[in-house]
Amino acid sequence: MTDQLLPVILCGGSGTRLWPLSRETYPKQFHALAGTASMLQDTATRLQGIAPNVELSAPLLVCNVEHRFLVASQLQQSNIDNARILLEPTGRNTAPALTIAALQARVDGADPVMLAMPADHVIADKAAFHAAVQSAFCAASKGDMVTFGIVADRPETGYGYIQHGTTEQGGTFEVQSFVEKPDRERAQSYLAAGNYLWNSGLFVVRASVWLKAMQQCRPDILAACEQSMNDAQRDADFxxxxAAAFKASPSDSIDYAVMERLPKLPELGIAARVIPLQAGWSDVGAWDALWSVREHDENGNAIIGNAVQHGCKNSLFLSSSRLVAGVGLEHIAVVETPDAILVADLRRTQEVKQIVAHLQKHGKDLAHSHRKVHRPWGWYDSIDYGERFQVKRIVVNPGASLSLQMHHHRAEHWVVVKGTAEVTNGDQVLLLGENESTFIPLGHVHRLRNPGKLPLEIVEVQSGSYLGEDDIVRFEDTYGRVANESAGA
Structure with missing residues (x-):
């Protein structure tokens, strides 16, 4: 039987150092940072075209339950319709995520070789990556656990390192040790030594081998994951x-839980191997990393969106909604979104996470979500608000509908701007065209649906004593959301 390669895409992480573009409800992996496709979409299609001797399975994705519709929508946009999506009820780091993926992979008796890939990495040289994956696939098929070490080109202090031996075997080297993020002097010594690589967070291991390693190294995590998967609910999409069993699992990474322990457990019979990788890899962990992977003008500036500069050098300008202009700046990142602007020294972008921590501490929603909020049926943008009113622009996808619902504290006025709206308003069902409107009184049961083949766009004016997104009672919902889940219809 031919071994199969199963891409396991790990979609966790909130990307706090890429605030204000990356936020909890729409983190960096769902943004198109390095090209026209999102980082998740790039990851999901990264193995397309790999050598014919590698039988590629449909991808398996592990994501937070709150991101399920974002993941499904972006996969659909990339014409990937056969993926399975595992929904974590809460984040428990990468070791539990890979464990539930391995258990799912073995449900039907198969035992594929898994390639664990974070959804938020950039790999520019796909051919070089494919060659490295083929070498790792061969080693993992024989029972090894393989990681990829990025060939260091500078004394980087922001990454962990992998020390490897000097004897090559099928393109892989023995892992000798893992090293935490060093100071600059030690990073310089690693670079000079020549046998230290950056830890990429990419792993290749057979499903049964991973579960065997977890049984030896972290049986507590394995037991919790087994219980959660034994009682899992499975449907056509997810x-x-x-939840309770998975939340009981300790949090740990693949590195700490297993990979770092393997060199000290020869009796387990699982060799830890590493492949040096030169494929234009970046984890795009902060704004300086994004600047480094984007094209630059003659003065080293990277410009994304509607931005102009004069006399600037080695700077990053990113505009999401309006013109951004810079004059005489050096080593500066300017990142504009509709509701927040970041100006930072490119040499200190790791500290952006401190801003996010400050916002979270003081209860600011700007750390959690954008003004534009994505929903399974489309999206809405809160374009204005004041005392007792709020104005939203709402776009509903063709064939989609909001939940049948009511509000205790607000009334709503809807004006159709584009498309056709089917409106349930109490006992009435209306069809509204462009420039037509309706009024939803406080307490009325209502629903908005798009019966057409083009997006429906409306302007909603809310008025009332309380306009929070938790003022919603759902009676019917196509998307399986409960009544108290974050609303936005």
């Missing part, structure tokens, strides 16, 4: 591990 696999939902049982």
């Amino acid at each position: 696999v939902r591990p049982e």
Whole structure:
């Protein structure tokens, strides 16, 4: 039987150092930072075209339950319609994520070789990556656990390192040790030594081998994951591990839980191997990393969106909604979104996470979500608000509908701007065209649906004593959301 390669895409992480573009409800992996496709979409299609001797399975994705519709929508946009999506009820780091993926992979008796890939990495040289994956696939097929080490080109202090031996075997080297993020002097010594690589966070291991390693190294995590998957709910779109059991799992990374322990456990019979990788890799962990992977003008500036500069050098300008202009700046990042602007020294962008921590501490929603909020049916943008009113622009996808719902504290006025709206308003069902409107009184049961083949766009004016997104009672919902889940219809 031919071994299969199963791409396991790990979609966790909030990307706090890429605030204000990356936020909890729409983190960096869902943004198009390095090209026209999102980082998730690039990851999901990264193995397309790999050598014919590698049988590629449909991808398996592990994501937070709150991101399920974002993941499904972006996969659909990339014409990937056969993926399985595992929904974590809460984040528990990469070791539990890979464990539930391995258990899911073995449900039907198969035992594929898994390639664990974070959804938020950039790999520019796909051919070089494919060659490295083929070498790792061969080693993992024989029972090894393989990681990829990025060939260091500078004394980087922001990454962990992998020390490897000097004997090559099928393109892989023995892992000798893992090293935490060093200071600059030590990073310089690693670079000079020549046998230290950056830890990429990419792993290749057979599903049964991973579970065997977890049984030896972290049986507590394995037991919790097994219980959650035994009681999982499975439907056509998602696999939902049982929440209480999964939340009982300790949090740990693939590195700490297993990979770092393997060199000290020869009796386990699982060799830890590493492949040096030169493929234009970046984890795009902060704004300086994004600047480095984007094209530059003659003065080293990277410009994304509607931005202009004069006399600037080695700077990053990113505009999401309006013109951004810079004059005489050096080593500066200017990142504009509709509701927040970041100006930072490119040499200190790791500290952006401190801004996010400050916002979270003081209860600011700007750390959690954008003004534009994505929903399974489309999206809405809160374009204005004041005392007792709020104005939203709402776009509903063709064939989609909001939940049947009511509000205790607000009334709503809807004006159709584009498309056709089917409106349930109490006992009435209306069809509204462009420039037509309706009024939803406080307490009325209502629903908005797009029966057409083009996006429906409306302007909604809310008025009332309380306009929070938690003022919603759902009676019917196509998307399986509960009544108290974050609303936005």
